[in-house]
Amino acid sequence: MKIKNKLVVFLLLASCNTQLDDREFAAYVKDSGKGLRKTITVDQIVYDVQYMPARMILVQEQLQADEKKKRAAQLKGTLWFTISLKCLHSSVNPLKYQVSGIEEYNERLDYFLNHAGKNIRLDYGTKVLQPISYHFENNYGLTANETIMVGFEMPEEEQDADATLVFEDKVFKNGIIKAFFPADKLRKANKI
Amino acid sequence: MSTTVNFKTAAIAVAVSVACSATLCWMMKGNTKEIVVVDAVKLFNGFKMKIEMEETAAVKLKQMNHKSDSLGNIIKVLQSNQKPIDDGLVSEYRNALAALEAEYQQSNRDINEQVWKRINPILAEFGKERNSGVVIGANGMGTVLYNDPSYDKTEEAIIYLNRSYENKK
Numbered sequence: 058m059k060i061k062n063k064l065v066v067f068l069l070l071a072s073c074n075t076q077l078d079d080r081e082f083a084a085y086v087k088d089s090g091k092g093l094r095k096t097i098t099v100d101q102i103v104y105d106v107q108y109m110p111a112r113m114i115l116v117q118e119q120l121q122a123d124e125k126k127k128r129a130a131q132l133k134g135t136l137w138f139t140i141s142l143k144c145l146h147s148s149v150n151p152l153k154y155q156v157s158g159i160e161e162y163n164e165r166l167d168y169f170l171n172h173a174g175k176n177i178r179l180d181y182g183t184k185v186l187q188p189i190s191y192h193f194e195n196n197y198g199l200t201a202n203e204t205i206m207v208g209f210e211m212p213e214e215e216q217d218a219d220a221t222l223v224f225e226d227k228v229f230k231n232g233i234i235k236a237f238f239p240a241d242k243l244r245k246a247n248k249i
Numbered sequence: 250m251s252t253t254v255n256f257k258t259a260a261i262a263v264a265v266s267v268a269c270s271a272t273l274c275w276m277m278k279g280n281t282k283e284i285v286v287v288d289a290v291k292l293f294n295g296f297k298m299k300i301e302m303e304e305t306a307a308v309k310l311k312q313m314n315h316k317s318d319s320l321g322n323i324i325k326v327l328q329s330n331q332k333p334i335d336d337g338l339v340s341e342y343r344n345a346l347a348a349l350e351a352e353y354q355q356s357n358r359d360i361n362e363q364v365w366k367r368i369n370p371i372l373a374e375f376g377k378e379r380n381s382g383v384v385i386g387a388n389g390m391g392t393v394l395y396n397d398p399s400y401d402k403t404e405e406a407i408i409y410l411n412r413s414y415e416n417k418k
Contacts, residue, residue: 095416100366221416225305232363233298237416 182218282382
C-alpha cells in the first residue's frame with residue numbers, strides 16, 4: 058500500500074515537471090488561450106500581438122548549442138513582442154489595402170520601416186518603456202500580413218509585472234491599440 | 250358521480266390554463282429585449298482612448314503655442330519700445346498662428362473620427378452581450394426627449410468600453 062502511494066506521488070510530481078519540447082512550446086506560446094497572444098480588430102485591420110519569450114526566439118533562430126547560450130545571454134533582461142497586421146476580410150497586403158497609388162504605398166512603407174517605433178511603447182508595471190530595438194520585416198507587399206518585431210529592456214527594479222503593449226498606428230488611423238499580458242502568464246512562459 | 254367528473258374536468262382545465270399562461274409568460278419574457286439609453290457625450294468624454302489621444306495631441310499643440318507666443322511677445326516688446334518690426338517676423342508670427350489653428354482643427358477631427366471608429370463596434374458588442382434590442386445614443390440634441398433613469402446605462406457602457414480598450418476583458 059505504501060509503495061502504491063509513493064508511486065502515485067512520484068507520477069504526479071513527474072507529470073508536473075514535464076518539459077515541453079520546442080514544437081510544443083511554440084504551440085503553447087501561439088495559443089491565444091494561454092494569454093501570450095492578443096488579437097485586436099479595428100475597422101478592417103487585425104492586429105495580432107504576440108509575446109516572444111527568449112526560448113521562442115531561440116527556437117525560431119535555430120541556432121547551434123554554443124550560439125544558443127550566447128544568444129540567451131543577450132536576450133536576458135529583455136522583453137520581445139511581434140505585431141502582425143493583416144486585413145480582416147481580404148488577403149491583400151495591408152500596405153496595399155485601399156491604397157491610392159505608389160506614393161501612398163511608399164509613405165506607408167516608410168512609416169513602418171522608419172517611424173512606427175516612435176509610436177510603440179510598453180507599459181510595464183509602473184514604468185513606461187520605449188523600444189530598444191525595432192524591426193519591420195519588409196515583405197515587399199507579397200504576403201497577406203506584415204510583421205513588426207519590437208524589444209524592450211526590463212527595468213532592474215521591476216522584473217515581474219503586468220505588461221501592456223501600446224501602439225498608435227498612424228497609417229490606418231485606428232486610434233491606440235493595447236494588448237495586455239498579465240505578469241503570471243509572462244512568468245509562466247519564461248519558466249517553461 | 251357526475252360531481253366527481255365535473256371536479257376532475259375543472260381541475261384539468263385550471264391546470265391546463267395555468268400551464269398555458271406560464272408558457273406564454275416564459276415565451277414573452279424570452280422575446281422581450283430591453284431598450285438601453287446611453288449618453289453619447291458622456292461616453293465619448295469618458296473613453297480612455299480619447300483622453301490619452303488628447304494628452305498626446307496637447308504636447309504638440311503646447312509646443313506650437315509656445316512658438317507663436319514667443320513671436321507675439323517679441324512683436325509686443327518691439328511695439329512698446331517703438332522700434333521697427335521686421336515684415337519677416339510678422340509673417341512668421343501669422344504663419345505660426347495659422348499652423349497652430351490648423352493643427353488644432355486636424356487633431357480634433359482625427360480624434361473624433363478614430364474614437365467613434367472604436368466606440369461603435371464595442372457598443373454593438375455591449376448591446377449584444379446584454380441582449381438589448383436597441384441601444385439609443387442620446388446626444389442632447391433632442392433625439393431622446395425623455396427616458397426613465399432606469400434605461401440609462403451610460404456608466405455601464407463606459408466601464409465596458411474602457412475594459413475592452415484596455416484589452417483586459
